[in-house]
Amino acid sequence: MKKISILVFGCVSSLVSFSQSGVNSSTFGMLEARWLGPGTMSGRITSIEGVNKDGKTIYIGTAGGGIWKTTNAGASFKPIFDRYCQSIGAMAIDQSKPSVLYAGTGESNMRNSVSIGNGLYKSTDAGDNWTKIGLDSTEHISKIVIDPTNSNTVFVAAPGPLWNDSEHRGLYKSTDGGKTWEKALYISDKAGCADVSLDPSNPNIVYATTWEFRRLPYLFNSGGKGSGIYKSIDGGKTWKELTNGLPPKPFGRTALALAPSAPENLIAIVEAKDTKMYISKDGGENWKEQSATLNVVSRPFYFSTLVIDPKDPKRVYRPAFSFSYSDDGGYSFAEASNEGGWVHSDHHALWINPNNTNQLYLGTDGGVYISLDRGVTWIFVSNLPVGQFYHVAVDNKEPYNIYGGLQDNGSWYAPSAKPNGVNNGDWTALYGGDGFWTVPDLTDPNLVYAEYQGGNMSRVDLRTLKSVSIKPQAGAADGKLRWNWNTPIHVGLKNPRNLYTGAQYLFKSTDKGTNWTRISPDLTTNDRKKQEQENSGGLSADNTSAENHTTIFTITESPLDENMIWVGTDDGNLQYTTDAGKNWTNVSANIAAAGIPAQTWVSSVEPSRFDKQVVYASFDNHMYGDHKTYLAKSADMGKTWTLFKSDEFTGFAHKIKEDLVNKDLLFAGTEMGMFASVTGGREWFRMKNRIPEYALVRDIAIHPKTHDLLLGTHGRGIIVVDDIRPMRDLAGEIANKAVHIFAQDPQPIRDGQFGNGGFPPTGGWSAGNPAGIPPIQYYLKDRIMTGDVKLEIYDEKGQLVQSVPGSKRKGVNKVYWNQRMTPNKSVAGGTKMDRGGMVAPQVLPGTYTLKLKVGKEEYTQPLVMVHDESNTTYSKEDRLAQHASSMELFGMQKELNALIEEVNGEQKLLKENGDKIKNEKVKKLLKTYNNSLEELRGGLLATKQTSIFADEEQLRERLTELYITISTNEARPSNLQLERIKVLQGEIATAKAKHLAINRQYAEKVKQAMAKEGIKPPVLTDPTGK
């Protein structure tokens, strides 16, 4: 009966396993991501808060990379918000109890690409643990202030949703430390709260600015009747609008600051028909207009930071397009010096250490800067890997290069691996502006295509970084070309000689962008009312190509057929051609039939590499206030679509990617996470394993040779998961096995891929390298809680080569075997560490057996080790010679260790028994014997060295030097090295002979003398040497 039920259960479970793969992020165990960063150009910073009393604990809030904390003023940072929404709008520290922090998600620098938050979080342990405490639907939070006299009172300014009307905006107030919230100031579903300040001398006095704003996919408006400046003198119960001396309404966004040391002094930058600065000396009752520089009043929707020194009411800072400061309360401004280097433009955050007001931390579109002279000069903080990539691409060099363009930081490339690891300095800027598609020409390793906003693309020669503009121009019948902010540049997947780009038309070049052919009609809806970008901005004109619309947004040539091209637009069209552009089919109605709203952006399109009928696409409708994750597949050339569904999905979708090898393995990147499916899209799970859980994943690439998965994130730089082949395997039945050793490629024998330059990197962001020796990977269905796991490697004769402790985590485990034998065990008694005991000879090419022991079970798998053919200076014959010498020295080391152990043993016996002897003569004899042994021992290994700076070298050290040199050299041993082996062999023989002589001289005598004393003689080495 039992057997039957087990059988039935077995069948059921296999059925279940068909419908439920059970695969999730934990299945991939140690297949963990590496953060390539870099910190070179860093990324947009939105908020900086420091702990006043120590001046060195500082929190950095970023536009798309979460929160980073330093406890050493910036020498090192660690991310502390990786399980939550990565877009940070504002933070606040309870300075009376600095372990209490608030983080408001959703940046409020309302640019076209701004992300979206999901509420307010609180930590009571300095950021180790966070709890979401509400305001979930505010989407954008611009400021949080805590009543300095009562920590339970907290105000949160929420501009609220950018793309739609919403009641979830305004000034929120809590009087119970964030447990409950009420709206203290609410204007309308169109106008939220942009700024809030408390009078520190009387926190019942509250100033708030309100802001009416809206984005549409094709237009931005800042300003309206809902904007204003308000004051409350009863802690936010009642409000009065401040108008006296201020310009006529409507207003746009107002930045307001009060002087903490003289809080009746206020400054406001008021966006209006004529944007100006206004100064009040009576708590906002009266205002005086003050003309200011362009920097002070520029782009109010994007530059909303205005700070007055905590101690000096005359010192005013205006971080904006550039950094301005005033020493006279705002009447005049100076600009930061560029002495010490350029400071990245576009500033959004400033923290001044109140106990040392010379010390400033500035947040820009290109990272954090520190000033120690009140903002005159700046030092760049190069260890924050929070770059905002729009796209990522790879080439086919070895090691391959990684390319990408970033928000306000141009286009860059870097090697994926390099001696000393990939560090900040390995990244090369190759093109300016905001960077987007940065695509290598796969037919010419010196060329790359890059662009800045609005389709301004060039062909860049990587040898010189000289660029040639290749932007297509409008023909006579074309009308004005409409280029997306983030214009697609595409190199053909089937035929890499094909280069594509798109305005409203698709253009193709077969000569590297020199000449173009228009190969489509207008593929967009060409809706004229979405083409009035010159009216964009509202009160302040803002037409930077960011709102360009009815444009082509994504292009992909089928990997199976160069005549099949799919094109998606930002206004909902998805079209394909099967004859290289002669005829086009629009499938947008079919997409709508599947439940995707009309005019949704087609964010990516992915024709399958396995079946020409199959195509995947991702869609982004957030610009119409819809944040759903739209990912879909068609198996009939777009006629019918299936929408992928999963409870795991969060965030609007940017990218869908099919694996290069396993058709059931799919990846999707959204504004809030990285997702994968091993069941062709039937089930999805969130990828974790060191990928921030809500990472803004804009683009995904897979390298065809190394099988690396690369994520272009909009706030965490480039993230790579090295070698995803186990994921491909786990897409099959393997995930249901209890234990599985993944098939290993033949491993070239080498001490890693690269050497080592000696010094570790200082400063900056260091991404290291992929593993220099490939790990041995195995899968455990469940975590092993009881029982041990180890991996043993056996040679062809069945001899154990090395035993390596195995990890026991659920999913993929990695074990690193150094391709060497087991070192000889070090013997005790020296004053120097036996470095030779850390090294064993490298194994020779051959077939080895991996034996994985999991508890009492054993699993075996062959492992083929091969000569490293990539090392052209080291032949197979050289390897054999090196190995022979290494083995010889390994044997000599063993021999010497045995001799030292014998001497140690004899001396131990003499010491233990010597104390029992009374006869002075015998005592003396023992002493002489022991002294002779000690003298011998002193020549065998270092016994006197007191410091590493006063080196002592004896036989062990001489042997170690040669042994380590030869056995770690990837080279044939030299003539003198070989000769030296003979010399040392002679020295060992001499030492052994000396030992024998000493024992011949004393051992028997000592035995007899001790026997006479009535002491059982010790078992000393046989004087005959046997």
Place this chain on the structure above:
Amino acid sequence: MKALKLAFLGASLLGTITGFSQTADEVANKHIEAIGGKENWKKVKSVIMEGSMAFQGIDIAVTTTAVHNTGSRQDLTIMGQQNYIIMTPTAGWMFMPVQGQQNVEPMTEEMVKKGADELDTQGALVDYKEKGHTIEYLGKEDVEGTECHKLKLSLKGGKVTTYFIDPASYLLIKSTAKQDVNGQELEMTTGYSNYQKLPEGISVPMTISVPLGPGMNADMVLTKVTINKEVSNDLFQPAK
């Protein structure tokens, strides 16, 4: 830094075997039950743990000896050299030639004060209130695929450790400890596995892992654990 981590391994090892208020008290009690029960743990007067750390075929022999509230000593044999760390309620010493130390060095007052909490062989969670410690339940968090109970233990001396406890077995999977050492915040993560029941009725993890970098661990594998063997107080004095 690695050497420093090594030095702290002793403390965390002891922390495990000794180691340890749906509420904080519930989780703590279930955990204590899972590792053998309060009564059995309260009988533990001394612990001797023998084992080794293996890395690229190199073995580092490690023996940890602890007598309840009296002293602990960790001996490490590294490439032929003897190293030790001794901690008592009133003093401590460190002799780590592996770090270039040539003499036995006394621990600072601060280290001794913090170390004193770690001399509890019966587990900090057992009768934690009487001992002056506090615990807090922090909800659940994923640890390598297991949604663990998260329990924060603040020792009387100031050290804060977060325990990640498997909800099925109530065994400890991972701990993270934070300490302020010489003005630096040191965080130490330790993994625990291969739980074995001892004749005394208590269960201990026979493998303790310290991460060295992404995907790399230093594993200490215990071969023998002896409970309540007589230990001479001389052991807790440094060799002259």
